[in-house]
Amino acid sequence: MRSAAIWLWVAALIVVPVALSLASPLLQWRDPIYIAGGFAGVLAMALMPLQPLLATQALPGLSAFQGRKLHRLIGALLVTSVGFHVLGLWITSPPDVVDVLLLRSPTPFALWGLLAMGALFLSAGITALRGPLRLRWKLWRVVHLSLAALVITGTVVHALRIEGTMEPVSKALLSLWLVLVFAGALAKSTRSRAIARPKL
Template identity: 50%
Template sequence: MALVWVALAAAICVPIAAAAVSPLLAWRDPVYILACFAGIVALGLMLVQPLLIAGYLPGLSAHRGRRTHLWIGGALVVAVVIHVGGLWITSPPDMIDALVFASPTPFSPWGVVAMWAIFAVAIFAALRRRLGIRPRTWRIAHTLLAIVIVVGSVVHGLLIEGTMETISKAVLCALVLAAAIKVMTDLQVWRKRAKLRGESIARQ
């Protein structure tokens, strides 16, 4: 049980520690550094989210795992806001170019798409009962948006040549992608939907 938590902590903390000693931080102002580390933390939280919702983390009940998933989701939104807000403060023209998909850097559009998908999940999660969204519809929508978030964030992170150390970054990105694929496969969201659709057609 302890080994799982130690491995998870290492997967998140090692990239943060490696980034902390990056020589590229020497001439950066505090706001930019905060924005960079908020982005790294956000990537680490993406590793935790699928593990929580699938119940893979030992010592957490299903109910507690879901509650923690909601809280971590909120922390993820805050981290993204700090990341984007800090970069906006340090270089508004670059952020405007990124948000309107006019940036020449190849990593920008991936990050922007992932950002909007994260905000969309948060908004739908907050309003889904008020909007009357059925649980199964929510799961399908959440899964689709999660795919966008994971793919966009991983590609965004891998394409950036900056504060994060290359190997630890690649390992974290691979773990985020692997965890998402594992959970989606185990929960069989698509198969359940197809099965229910087939049963509905058969009844008709």
């Protein structure tokens, strides 16, 4: 019963912001590619809180192996969604995307989005190349958590500063949830390192 309640709560926190963004009146006169690109960005943000929850095995009913596998799958989906988000913006307004990439955008929220995207892509690349690069697990974890912090910070500021299709209250709650679950995962990781550290 408790497991079902947790999963229903998690599903609601993901689905509600996405559904409300799709019902936004601001989409009425937009091109389909713009709507799809915007939806991809909202979906990526909505899925992000799952990553720290899966990494710390906080979701019930999943084995450690299943959690790691789903964590990697959602990571790939995040990269794909963000890529499609940027592609949609590029197709509908190439000059705006160029301004962001050249760090001359007049809208600060776009630069926060660029920070989040860059950290996400870099994290995915380092994870994919962890074997060939022969990164030690402890070093990789520090880099992975640091980049995750940049992704989350950039995403939250990017979303909160945009007055767009996301409904304000659900967007704020999603942002708060994302920050809290990452902070919890970071605290748990710190505690596990302290426990594992040999006493002098």
